[in-house]
Amino acid sequence: MREQIGILVQLQEIEIETNRIKSALAGVSGKIGGLDAELSNAGQEIEKEKSLIDELRKKYRSCESDYQANLSLYNKSQERLSAVKTNKEYQSVLKEIDDIKVKNSRIEEEMLKDLDVIETAEKEVSRLKKEFLSIEERINREKEFLINETEQDKTNLAALDEKWGSISKNVSPELMQKFNMVRELIRGIAIAPVADSICSGCNMNIPPQMYNELQRFDSIKFCPHCQRIIYWGKA
Numbered sequence: 358m359r360e361q362i363g364i365l366v367q368l369q370e371i372e373i374e375t376n377r378i379k380s381a382l383a384g385v386s387g388k389i390g391g392l393d394a395e396l397s398n399a400g401q402e403i404e405k406e407k408s409l410i411d412e413l414r415k416k417y418r419s420c421e422s423d424y425q426a427n428l429s430l431y432n433k434s435q436e437r438l439s440a441v442k443t444n445k446e447y448q449s450v451l452k453e454i455d456d457i458k459v460k461n462s463r464i465e466e467e468m469l470k471d472l473d474v475i476e477t478a479e480k481e482v483s484r485l486k487k488e489f490l491s492i493e494e495r496i497n498r499e500k501e502f503l504i505n506e507t508e509q510d511k512t513n514l515a516a517l518d519e520k521w522g523s524i525s526k527n528v529s530p531e532l533m534q535k536f537n538m539v540r541e542l543i544r545g546i547a548i549a550p551v552a553d554s555i556c557s558g559c560n561m562n563i564p565p566q567m568y569n570e571l572q573r574f575d576s577i578k579f580c581p582h583c584q585r586i587i588y589w590g591k592a
């Protein structure tokens with residue numbers, strides 16, 4: 358029985374390792390999705406900045422055409438100035454000319470500000486583009502690493518499966534059936550060592566009589582509290 362228990366413990370270890378690998382594999386597609394999202398966010402940052410520049414350029418062009426329109430009004434007013442007959446008319450045209458000048462100097466100021474903002478945004482775009490390239494490089498490296506790791510995990514899983522197959526042949530069919538029953542029931546560690554009368558599966562005390570019997574390794578025993586297969590030994 359001691360040998361049979363030893364094999365179950367090995368099977369248990371194979372199962373733990375198999376589950377660890379399977380959960381790592383299950384996380385891989387999420388990790389790759391996260392990396393893709395990171396890169397796509399970095400790309401969107403660039404697009405946002407570019408569309409800001411487009412808007413500013415549009416605004417700049419519209420200022421420019423307002424400026425030109427005012428300029429032709431200004432020239433017309435200047436022409437009228439030489440043809441006026443009365444002082445009142447003269448003053449009124451002068452005022453028109455002044456208003457146009459004020460308007461255009463405001464527009465000019467606005468345009469200079471826009472040029473400044475455009476320049477800053479263009480610098481930001483080239484900074485973001487550089488950043489994007491380095492993010493892309495890192496993400497490609499991380500993806501490659503994940504893919505290699507996945508391949509390795511799959512190879513390890515196949516090896517563990519094979520090991521399970523060859524080891525489990527040495528367990529008596531009745532014991533294997535009991536082991537499988539407990540595995541299904543517990544959905545975790547199915548076989549647990551008992552040291553100093555305490556079941557390591559549930560941390561509860563085993564009755565003294567049972568603890569004594571365990572040390573003889575002459576029959577299969579179950580923890581009366583958690584139903585795991587138990588054996589005498591250290592965890």
Ligand SMILES: [Zn+2]
Nearest residue numbers: 556559580583
């Ligand atoms: Zn227990």
